[in-house]
Amino acid sequence: MDDPLQRELIYFQFYFNTQLDQIAIYWVLGILIGSAISVFGQRWIHTFSVAMQKKNCGVLSLVLASLLGIASPLCMYGTIPIAASFSQKGIKDDWLAAFMMSSILLNPQLLIYTLALGNTAFSIRFFSCLLCGVIAGIGVRIAYKNKGFFNFTGFGDPVCRDIDPNLFLRYLKNVWRNVRATGGYFLLGIILSALFQQYVPPEFIANIFGDQRGFGVLLAATIGVPLYVCGGGTIPLLMEWLQSGMSMGAAAAFMITGPATKITNLGAVKIILGAKNFTIYILYVWIFAVISGVLINAFM
Numbered sequence: 001m002d003d004p005l006q007r008e009l010i011y012f013q014f015y016f017n018t019q020l021d022q023i024a025i026y027w028v029l030g031i032l033i034g035s036a037i038s039v040f041g042q043r044w045i046h047t048f049s050v051a052m053q054k055k056n057c058g059v060l061s062l063v064l065a066s067l068l069g070i071a072s073p074l075c076m077y078g079t080i081p082i083a084a085s086f087s088q089k090g091i092k093d094d095w096l097a098a099f100m101m102s103s104i105l106l107n108p109q110l111l112i113y114t115l116a117l118g119n120t121a122f123s124i125r126f127f128s129c130l131l132c133g134v135i136a137g138i139g140v141r142i143a144y145k146n147k148g149f150f151n152f153t154g155f156g157d158p159v160c161r162d163i164d165p166n167l168f169l170r171y172l173k174n175v176w177r178n179v180r181a182t183g184g185y186f187l188l189g190i191i192l193s194a195l196f197q198q199y200v201p202p203e204f205i206a207n208i209f210g211d212q213r214g215f216g217v218l219l220a221a222t223i224g225v226p227l228y229v230c231g232g233g234t235i236p237l238l239m240e241w242l243q244s245g246m247s248m249g250a251a252a253a254f255m256i257t258g259p260a261t262k263i264t265n266l267g268a269v270k271i272i273l274g275a276k277n278f279t280i281y282i283l284y285v286w287i288f289a290v291i292s293g294v295l296i297n298a299f300m
Contacts, residue, residue, distance in 0.1 A: 003238075008198070010195055011162055012195070012198055015194035015197040015198055016190060016191065016194040016217075017191075017199075019190045019193050019194055019240075020190055020238070022116060023113075023116045023190070023235060023236055023239065024241070025050065026112055026113050026114075026115050026116040026235070027113060027182070027186050027237060029112050030108070030109035030110065030111075030112035030113050030260075031109060031175055031178045031179060031182070032175065033108055033109070033112060035073070035171060035174040035175045035178055036171065037071065037073045037108050038259075039167070039170050039171045039174050040167075040171075040270075058169045059134070059138065062094065062095065062098040062133070062137035062138060063094060063130070063134055065095045065096075065098035065099040065102075065137060065267050066098045066099065066101070066129075066130050066131075066132075066133030066134050066135065067102070067130065067135070068099055068131075069098065069099040069100060069101065069102030069103035069106075069133055070102050070103070070105075070106045070107065070108075070111065070126070070129060070130065072099075072103050072107065072110060073107050073108050073109060079100060079103045079268075080100075080152075080268055080271070080272060083096050083099065083100055083150070083152070083272075084152035086099070087150065087152050088152075092141075093140050093144060093148060093149040093150055094137045094138070094140045094141035095107050095137060096149075096150060097133075097136045097137045097139070097140040097149060097150075098133040098134055098136055098137030099133070101132055101133040101136040101137070102129050102132065102133030103133075104259055104260055104265050104269070105129040105132060105133070105255075105256060105259050105260060106117060106125065106126070106129040106259070109178070109182070110259075111125070111126060113235045114235065114255075116125075116239060117235065117238055117239055117242060117251075118242075120248065121238075121242070124251075124252050124296060125252070125255050126173040126247060128252055128255075128256060128292050128296075129256070130289050131292075132256065132285075132292075135288065136284065139284070149273075149277060150272050150273065151272055151273070151274060152272060171190075178288055189234060189235060189236040189237055190236050192236070192237055193237050193239065194237035196237065196240050196241075196244075196291070197240055200244075203244075203245070207245075208249060209241060209245065209246035209250045214297075215292060216246070216247055216249070216250040217247070217250050217253045217289075217290055217293035217294055217297065218290060219250070220246075220250035220251065220253040220254040220257075220293065221253035221254065221256070221257045221286055221289040221290050221293065222257070223254070224253065224255075224256070224257035224258035224261065224289070225253040234254075234255075234258060238251055238254070238255070247293075247296075247297050247300075248267055248297065248300050249293035249294060249295070249296035249297030249298075249300070250293055250297075251294065252289070252291060252292055252293050253289040253293035253297050254289075256285065256288065256289035256292060257286060257289045260285040260289075261282070261285065262265045269281060
């Protein structure tokens with residue numbers, strides 16, 4: 001094969017197809033299960049949340065709030081009206097903080113995508129996001145006991161787009177919306193991952209994200225801010241980086257700061273927090289990500 005361009009294209013196609021074969025099933029399963037929860041389970045999540053808030057369960061209530069946030073398949077602009085309706089029903093800000101923090105970081109689709117990175121990454125992502133939500137709730141409970149943390153002025157009851165009377169059609173429409181919302185980013189992630197495999201030496205990733213573990217965590221927590229666009233799109237990149245030597249702590253830091261500082265999430269959070277609390281939010285996320293990454297590296 002004498003044509004360099006043709007050779008490069010063949011290599012790229014090989015890397016692209018390999019990544020697609022490894023990850024596509026998780027993307028499909030994530031959409032199918034996420035849509036099922038959105039169509040059939042969202043009302044139950046809302047009802048259960050209100051019922052649990054009425055019980056005095058201490059920190060356990062914040063754990064449940066964080067779990068429900070992870071179970072919620074909505075984007076942040078969809079979660080805020082739900083949180084506003086919770087607030088109108090008397091749910092306290094500490095509970096809302098735990099719910100919204102974990103909802104920003106993780107959802108059922110993204111959790112299933114993460115299985116492509118292996119069981120260790122899956123477990124670390126789940127428990128770190130759960131803990132991030134719980135600690136956020138505890139912080140709001142202690143520091144904002146006698147004053148409000150959120151401002152839901154202007155938000156009413158959430159508008160549901162799953163209104164087709166035929167349940168099967170309602171589900172299919174939700175699946176199609178998720179495909180349109182995530183498909184482009186998913187393919188972009190595959191393309192970028194293939195390009196990384198083809199042109200970036202594995203030892204480069206290992207040097208900056210693996211060997212220098214403390215620096216790697218700081219760098220991963222920082223680059224998660226500009227690089228993170230869509231969770232599904234980052235999974236192929238993370239798979240390639242981990243295979244090339246990225247430490248699990250650095251990957252965890254990236255998986256925390258990325259969704260928490262995604263531009264669409266930041267816009268939504270800024271609306272309900274105001275300048276001062278928004279700054280607290282950013283600092284909390286970054287500090288939690290760095291500490292989590294360092295601890296994970298220390299024990300792995």
